[in-house]
Amino acid sequence: MERKKLEKDCDQYDSIYQRRRSSECASSVCRFVLVVARVGVEGKCASSVALVRPPGHHAMKNESNGFCFFNNVGIGATFALNHLAAKRILIIDSDVLYGQGLKKPFTGARHPLLFSPQELIGDLSAIHKRTRREWHWQL
Numbered sequence: 001m002e003r004k005k006l007e008k009d010c011d012q013y014d015s016i017y018q019r020r021r022s023s024e025c026a027s028s029v030c031r032f033v034l035v036v037a038r039v040g041v042e043g044k045c046a047s048s049v050a051l052v053r054p055p056g057h058h059a060m061k062n063e064s065n066g067f068c069f070f071n072n073v074g075i076g077a078t079f080a081l082n083h084l085a086a087k088r089i090l091i092i093d094s095d096v097l098y099g100q101g102l103k104k105p106f107t108g109a110r111h112p113l114l115f116s117p118q119e120l121i122g123d124l125s126a127i128h129k130r131t132r133r134e135w136h137w138q139l
Helices: 003-012 022-041 072-083
Strands: 090-092 113-115 128-130 135-137
Touching: 022 072
Parallel strands: 090 113
Antiparallel strands: 128 135
């Protein structure tokens, strides 16, 4: 990203953090998540895990948000479900802030299981409850 564009974007928004190579870094992470998804779904390993930064869980389909440029984990899950015929996907969002980018795109019958600290409410009597559209974990 050119310095002039970077400065313009930073002046336009009240909460943005970008560096010269932020876009390149976020793109690399997103590509890595797609590779991990493919390796896991195609059975090249018993299971696959992508522990990545930047997290991407605030980014929406057409909008960077909350210091996230691409929703790399959401993109990887969608890719695995729609193009690799994945049967199960678990996303563990370890950030204590609500990751709206992971909640909103997954509606309908096929969606990953999302576990995040925001769902940790209630007591230990109910481990999980499945609603029609999403999982809510209660611990």
